[in-house]
Amino acid sequence: MRSKIQTIEQSFEQIKPHGKEFAASFYENLFAAYPELKPLFANTDIEKQEKKLLNALILVVENLRHPEALKEVVQALGARHVNYGVLKQHYPMIGIALLETLKQYLQENWNPEVKVAWVSAYRGIAKLMLKGANSLSQVETDVEIEIQENMEMTLPNIESSIEGITETKTETPTPSLSTSKINLEKAPVPKPSSQLQVEVIENSFEKIKPHGEEFAASFYENLFAAYPEAKPLFANTDIENQQKKLLNSLVLVVESLRNPEALAEVLRNLGARHVNYGTLKQHYPLVGKTLLKTLKQYLQEDWTLEVSNAWVYAIGQITRFMFEGAGYIDTNKPSIQQTETTATKPTSEPQEKSLSNQTTQQKVRPKVNQTKKQSDRQYSPEAATLKTQKLIEQIINVFWELPKLSVVIIAVIITVILVNIVGEDSFLAKTLDSADVISVIVAVVLFVKEAPDRKKEFHYQAWSIIDAAKGVKDSQARFMAIQDLNKDGISLRSLQVSGAYLANIDLKNANLNEANLSEVNLENANLKKANLSYANLSSAKLSTSNLTEANLSFTNLKNANISNSKLNYSNLVCADLSNTNLSGANLTGASLSGANLTETYLVGANLKDAKVSIYELSNAYLKDAIMPDGSKHK
Incomplete structure (x- = not known):
């Protein structure tokens, strides 16, 4: 029987001719399974990183018979990875991605013997790298958090977590x-x-x-x-x-x-x-x-x-x-405590007797009654309606999934069957007894079937218009494109229209999260219930606009003009409102907790019932403003 080292060496020889593709597939698998690791490689040339991975694998495999030399190199590698932001909890993820890629490339040569050898090797390498990493991070602090042992992913668990790779992906348990x-x-x-x-x-x-x-x-x-x-x-x-x-x-x-x-x-x-x-x-x-x-x-x-x-x-x-x-x-999952409480709730003696009697009655109840009740439940109007709805949904799903030709053929077949059922002398048969009518049916079916494609094409054209107008201040085509996309329920997240003229635009309920709207003219715009969180609206013109119940949390509104606008019940949590003109604005019931109100103009603004402290308002201009308690500032 081969040793584990021989097994790894021979299996890796099959990988070598496809080394570059293997390394690329490894990172594809890693990011697909764990997208949260992408930021660690944000400033990394991924092609160079792939070469480094391949070189590291070659180094490890070729030095498995020289453990002392390999030990020093791997520990140094672990120490360097601390500075890259790699944590102990990342190692199982990397191991799972590595095994998945090995299985992908070895195919029929990926057997239990090979798998055990690679799991054992990765476990040893991970131990050495973690040892090198720990030598750099023994920091004593005044505040220590002692995590329960069963809540932390320790190295001996890596092998068991990797063992299930062909069935499921393992999530690393973590303390809170x-x-x-x-x-x-x-x-x-x-x-x-x-x-x-x-x-x-x-x-x-x-x-x-x-x-x-x-x-x-x-x-x-x-x-x-x-x-x-x-x-x-x-x-x-x-x-x-x-x-x-x-x-x-x-x-x-x-x-x-x-x-x-x-x-x-x-x-x-x-x-x-x-x-x-x-x-x-x-x-x-x-x-x-x-x-x-x-x-x-x-x-x-x-x-x-x-x-x-x-x-x-x-x-x-x-x-x-x-x-x-x-x-x-999982917020929908009932807690163990609730389950245990329900399961172990004590019962009084009368209750126990009552339950016992009920159980006895249930045992002697005729099976005919049970069958009848089941039948009633099965064929109740509610159940029939539900089944009909499900059937209609399935038919609609099949309609959209099938190719156009198949849908047309099915429509024609159904038409012929209907004619045969109702008879040749019926009104339906006489109406359909014409090639022109069949053509109309086919045309209608195709028109409905192609509707989503036409909609997609329209959306692509709209985005093309928006992109083409970049740098242009006033573009009616862009104005209409943005408005129409929003009416169709298309997200406008991260929209880039800095400096554009969009006065009077209707963007009610729009998703403009993280959009760049700096210096944009949105005067008299309808942005009711719009999501503008984390958007850049610095120096924007928003006077007399409707921002009722809009989400402006963490939004940059520095130097913006929002005078005489409706901001009642809007969310301005942690928004930057420094040097912003909010004079005459309606901020009734608005949430301004954590907002930067340095030199904010709130002259004549209505802040009644607004969620904001006097301390936060201390650096704002408040002449004639109605304060949160309803009093008028002098």
């Missing part, structure tokens, strides 16, 4: 802050309270606010000092803007603690967005530890056990909602 034990002062801490201590958090954060900018800067300093592997996630990020976003987010969270439903929705959206930034479940404990450390650093003697417990619980809840948004938690 809500299940972590947080230790302050390197001493045991009492179990955190199971209720949110809102006043404690609010009072402690009030002491942080005056030093907000320094606090945010210190947070990232602490994060990168303790976890240098997190740096690549911020490689293309303006760190000053990132610090402002952190501070705005903290302000938003603290000031929305008394409005949990609205806060939960914002946190879920934030969690969903962070997936696209490359944030993994494993990053959340790092952020939690760093936040607690920075809070302790700034609160000093005010950092008490009560305060620390309150923040620990709050971070756990924030993490839970962000996990829900990121899809890490």
Whole structure:
């Protein structure tokens, strides 16, 4: 029987002639299975990376018989990968992708013997690389999070997680802050309270606010000092803007603690967005530890056990909602606790007797009655209607999936069958007794069948018009194209129309998430319930526009003119409104938590019932404005 080394060497010889294709397929498989890893390669020449992978595999395979030399090289490789942002939790993903690619290229030569050999080899390589990585990251901090052993993916589990590659992809279990034990002062801490201590958090954060900018800067300093592997996630990020976003987010969270439903929705959206930034479940404990450390650093003697417990619980809840948004938690699945409570609920003696009697009656009930009830349920009007609806849906699906020729032939056959059923002397038969009528039926069927294609063609033309008008200030064709795409329910996400003239446009319910609308003229536009979150509207003209219930969270509205506009019940959470003209605007019931209101013109604006603190309004111009409590500012 061959040794594992011989097995790996012989199988890899079959891969070598297709080395370049193999390396390319590996990254395709990796990104398809784990898209969250893409940001780690954002600034990487992927072709060079593929060559590096192939060279590394050749190096490893050719040195399997020289373990001492290989050990030093692999450990050094692990140490370098820390600086690339590679975490311990990434290794199983890489292993699964590698085995999937080996299976793909070896085909019939991929047998249990080969699979076991490669699993064993990868496990040993991963151990050595992790050993090299750990030698660079033994950082002692004042705040330690001890994760439960059964919640963490340890190296011995890699083999078992890879074993199921031909059936399923394994997701790495990860701890969340809500299940972590947080230790302050390197001493045991009492179990955190199971209720949110809102006043404690609010009072402690009030002491942080005056030093907000320094606090945010210190947070990232602490994060990168303790976890240098997190740096690549911020490689293309303006760190000053990132610090402002952190501070705005903290302000938003603290000031929305008394409005949990609205806060939960914002946190879920934030969690969903962070997936696209490359944030993994494993990053959340790092952020939690760093936040607690920075809070302790700034609160000093005010950092008490009560305060620390309150923040620990709050971070756990924030993490839970962000996990829900990121899809890490199945919100529809009933909790184990609920199931156990229902299953083990005690029953009183009378109830037990009653249940016993019912069981006895059920046993002796005639089978005829049971059959009758089943039949009634099966052929009830509701069931019949449901079955009919399903049948119609299936027919419609088949209609759209079948080729045009097949649909035409089926239509003609059905027509002939109907004529034969009703008889040749019937009105239907006489009406259809003409080639012209058959032609009309065929034409109608083709017209309906081709409708989606015509719609697609129209949408392609509309986008072509928009792209062609780039740099042109006033284009009626672009105006109509954008408006028509929105009416058809097409997403306008990331639309690029900087400087365009779009006054009076109707974009109700439009999805303009992350769109670039800087310096755009949107005066008197209808943007009711539009999603403009994370959009760039700096220096845009939006006076007298309708933004009722619009989502403008985290939007850049710096220097924009939104005077006399309708913004009632809009979401302006963490929006940049610095130097923005909102004079005379209707902001009734609007949410402005965490928004930047530095030198914002709110003269004569209506802020009644708006969710914004007096502190946040302190740097705005408020003459004659109606304040959140209904009073008029003098």
